[in-house]
Amino acid sequence: MKHKVIIRRCERYDAGLIAGIIKEGMQEFGVRPRGRVLFKPNTVLAQPEVFPYAFTRAEFLEGAIMAARELGQDVSQMAVGERCGITIPTRFCFKNAGFLPVLKRQGAQALYFDEARQAPVALSHPERLRDELYLPRPVMDCDFLINLPKFKAHPWTRLTLSLKNFIGLQDDRFRLLDHNTFLEQKIVDLNHAVQAGFIAIDGIVAGQRMMLTPEPFDLGVIVMGVNPCAVDTVGCHMVGVEPRDLIHLKMASQQGLGPMDLAEVEVGGDFPLDELQAKTKDFQFCLERVDDYFGAESNLSCTVGGFPEKHSRDYCWGGCPGALQEAMHILRGYYPGVDQKMQKVRYVVGKVEGPLDLAPDEKVLFAGACTSWQGEIDGEPVDIQSSYNECRRRTSEEAKSNDMLLKNLEATGKCLKSRSRRWLHAPACTMSVADHVHYLSFLGKVGNPNFDKRTLLPANVAYWQMRGRRAWNRLAK
Ligand code: SF4
Known part of the structure; x- marks a missing residue:
């Protein structure tokens, strides 16, 4: 039937x-x-x-x-x-x-x-x-x-x-x-x-x-x-x-x-x-790799390497690269023209080999646990090691909380720690859209929607209500 x-x-x-x-x-x-x-x-x-x-x-x-x-x-x-x-x-x-x-x-x-x-x-x-x-x-x-x-x-x-x-x-x-x-x-x-x-x-x-x-x-x-x-x-x-x-x-x-x-x-x-x-013949999709997605007019560019799993060596469709696209669209929604207004940022994901050929003022975001790269930035050696296997082996019980406040604090701390150099390493699998927004706004020196006045207060009020109610639900049953 x-x-x-x-x-x-x-x-x-x-x-x-x-x-x-x-x-x-x-x-x-x-x-x-x-x-x-x-x-x-x-x-x-x-x-x-x-x-x-x-x-x-x-x-x-x-x-x-x-x-x-x-x-x-x-x-x-x-x-x-x-x-x-x-x-x-x-x-x-x-x-x-x-x-x-x-x-x-x-x-x-x-x-x-x-x-x-x-x-x-x-x-x-x-x-x-x-x-x-x-x-x-x-x-x-x-x-x-x-x-x-x-x-x-x-x-x-x-x-x-x-x-x-x-x-x-x-x-x-x-x-x-x-x-x-x-x-x-x-x-x-x-x-x-x-x-x-x-x-x-x-x-x-x-x-x-x-x-x-x-x-x-x-x-x-x-x-x-x-x-x-x-x-x-x-x-x-x-x-x-x-x-x-x-x-x-x-x-x-x-x-x-x-x-x-x-x-x-x-x-x-x-x-x-x-x-x-x-x-629907003109219905639009976006299924483009990040290294093709941001054109020459954007100050964001991407270097994509190889990925760890046999079934998907050339790209990670379900993780960090897609989150980057969503994060950039969020930034564009809040701050029109952000691609041109932001400082130059290179997004590096996957196992990348060889020089990055950075522009003199270009910042670097090494995104994701699977990312690795060895080389020099500003004459200093940089050694980014993959921690992907560690993340993959994590059981459900060991999964991180991904709490909004903790993630905001963690990302802010990472940004502050990186302020004296022009690169930042965020080794999560998957690195969330929210984390991408934090790091792009920090490295690109543009506003951060996580702290935008249109959403900051109501989102935080809702956050504390959520925490209170969740604690109550855990105690009550
Ligand atoms: S860290 Fe994980 S989610 Fe991110 S690109 Fe690598 S495999 Fe994909």
Whole structure:
């Protein structure tokens, strides 16, 4: 029997209109949410001025809750849960995304996964990266999960649809573990551990190129289904991507999670695929290596070496280089023209051999645990050694906390220690987007969005609320 996916037209963010469409979708699939219902939007980052297109819109969330409420059976709880990205407290992003009035109106609860207790889930499929992964308790305790991704391009994985949205299930401590050349299998492992009962993708305004700072594209659709591989296969065809080029989809399909062949999918709804393909022929992606990405007009340039894993010697798609691109886009969002205004910075990643041929005033960021280089800078010997194996061997229990305040302090300390020389070594695997922002702003002598007045106070208030609530949750249960 074929899997089914529905593409429905929806031109505007109107909660009532969206509720009607999602309700009809649920009815077509025979879906009836029950018990503790958990909605998982994509709120990786939300800030109305700088990141307006990165997240599932509040009207979409509200429509999904309304539809589930109408069709639900013995529903005991409606909750919305997420762990947003780059160490920022999720409650900060929920507020910025406009979710709080929706939750109040709909009588739904916010479940911030960075405040929840985390627990191990055993994995048994042969391809798994680890024998267990950690998930927030509310995910494990829910009876019916509704996955609400945002339709976006992605600089690490090409597209983020329903499979990839599960990266936001994990707290920062576990999220960056294996977020490197193993990212695709990590996404698949999460999908082995958790299955949604229904998927509705917010493709009304889709995101192009980047995932934190996407450019809007009026796609005008809601995509619905119950199998993530089938939904993502259709999503790929909607924007002219061959499903087997979405590596995590290919792996998920090969590991039995669903199809990646359109012939195995029945596509329904009122927006024919060929019409959509014509509409999206100019949809923009960013899947460029960092050494090709920043042109001659930018004061940032990159030297990329070799990488340690056999399956991906020439590049690390899931780790530091992609984080660099996102970090530069964040800086561009806060400080237009930053590429020209910043001082010259050379970004060095991977195993690099030979001279760097630096300009006299050029700073150097040796990024990532796998990076190594020996040479001279300003007549002084510099020996950067790889600590990659040490990072790779780290167990889930040994994973670093990646707490926002600790990371800010650590990065600031590293910058201060490096102020008398023109290079800095940040040996993490993966080095986060937030760390990239710190180091680029320090070396490039430009503003630091981590301390920008538009976000500094509210993000820090949310941080301390998060710490308080997390401590309470640990004591209370
Ligand atoms: S250190 Fe960075 S670039 Fe190197 S393998 Fe890890 S994530 Fe990839």
